[in-house]
Amino acid sequence: MKRPASRRGTRMGRADLVDESLSAVLARPWRAALTALGTVLGIATLVVTIGIAATAGDRIVSRFDRLTATAVTVVAADQGLPAGPGEDPLIGWDAADRLGRLNGVAAAVALAEIPPGTAPPVRANAVQDPSSVSARTLGVVAAGTGLPAAVHGRIVAGRFYDAGNVARRDRVAVLGEEAARLLGISRPEDAPAVFVGGEPFTVVGILGDLRREQALAAAVIVPPTAGADRLGIGPVRRVVVDTELGAAALVARQAPLALNPGHTAEMRVIAPPDLQRARGAVEADVDGMFLVLGLLCLVVGAVGIANVTLVGVMQRIGEIGLRRALGASRRHIAGQFLVESAVLGLLGGVVGAAVGVVTVVGVCVARDWTPVLDLALVLAAPAAGVAVGLLAGAYPAWRAARMEPLEALRAA
């Protein structure tokens, strides 16, 4: 005959704990699914929120290509005219030299143009031929020699005028690609002339492939000296600066000071928005609202699990009594109900993460975006589900463990 066992408590194997809990959850699959639904929604909302925010942030950042991020334009107010008689213009033609000394400036060019509406007709020869339309209304722009570099243009034929041309006040011109086509000029080496409002200019080159200031493609570009002499093109209206990558914000701050320290207020600076801040702002916008929504869903999910687990405890009072009679300690009972709710939470986390990922990918496919998904997020979701389950199961587990075995057996 067996004698009473030694007195050191009872043990429950880990495999048994998992077995018992899983069996209890899987015994009512529909109930389990509905219980986990709140957690599924919560986790899915969080994954979608964070996933879409990351995707949208990436998308906005990808719009800022290198070209946009390195463009700074300083525009003179009041058409750049001198403040009073005898004073210098707001921005001088030495703007490129002044800005070139700034750290982070790759190239700069000062621009002035004949205001639209007063632009003189441009023609390729002096002959008045009534049978063909040879006169064109094109933009006429005076620009420094740094123009091709500053606008990322390419000289497709001939050359750009140089400092010598400017200093000698040579009447030379460079045509934008489109302007050259309209005027029928393609070989600057033949030294063709264009007549701007009757003033002849020798074409020395054709500028094409403009990446900035694309309006210049249909313009006649002349040196500031000749432009002022012959066409009365006035003071500098704006300065286009090409910065080093990442230096735009700094250059934008320093440029007005370098150009005219006494009148910085009269200059308007157009600079690209700060990349980091743009991305952060977007993510914060999207995140803030939906994170709260997702957390709210999680709380609802937790309450759902707590509620159903509590109902389960009440329905299984007899089972609790039986397990205690079979030797289960209070800790075993609490452990089982905790694991059961953790399993429900895990279920919610895994399904929620899957739903979230599918939604993010679906939105991206529909919008033709590139989905950006953090693997850590997808892995953290089930863990968050387990945490929700454990939190939700704490009270029911405590209630179950507190029951007196004899009363539990009688109550059922």
Place this chain on the structure above:
Amino acid sequence: MNRAAARPLVEFEGVERVFEADPPVHALRAVTLRIDEGEHVAVTGPSGSGKSTLLGLLGLLDRPTAGAYRFGGVETTALAERDRAALRAGSLGFVFQAFHLLPYRTVEENVMLAEVYRPRGTAAPPRRTRKARAAQALDRVGLGHRAGFRPDRLSGGERQRVAIARALLGEPALLLCDEPTGNLDGDNTAVVLDVLDELHADGLTLLVITHDEAVAARAARRIRIADGRVVGARTAQGATEGAVEGAVTGADEGREPAS
């Protein structure tokens, strides 16, 4: 049965159970009784007489308000809850009127449940042979062919035999049955009682609480309870009665008198 040679398994000495209420309910008053290994005892009495309270105390599911309870020589009233749980798991088997089978588990799984909680310090039987032992226990109650069934597909008598098989898996020293036939019709009652008789014949110590005369008649000894007092319990005989009283005092101090 030679009672002089028998070793005591259960020793109640002046056990009282008072439930806190206004006025307090004296469910058991100064119960002294002894059950030896291998006995088959029936506890009878009217409803509310204290039978169920007695079973709760015997099964270590409840603690007496006063008195001493030695189980297999071990004083249990001062034991920590987890040690009492170990005794339940290792030495006690329960059969309830309500069966207490888990509806969502198969017959076999219900039986195997008895091995989920094992006393520490004992060599736990290997988990992978648990199924085989459950099948053995089911064979012993004649239900080997029902292993894969859910309890709701069984008759009442079959369900109670599953519960008995579950109790047997823990190899208990004492099988406590609380109205085991209370929910059964005549035929099923007979089958369950036959199973219990067989187990007793194999050497299992049985205590059956019942209000059914036919059930009580199967037992070799009958203890009657009325109004919380034991009437006609055979305690340690005649001359030893006084010695038992003395042992109660000793038990309070020493906790584990030599058995």
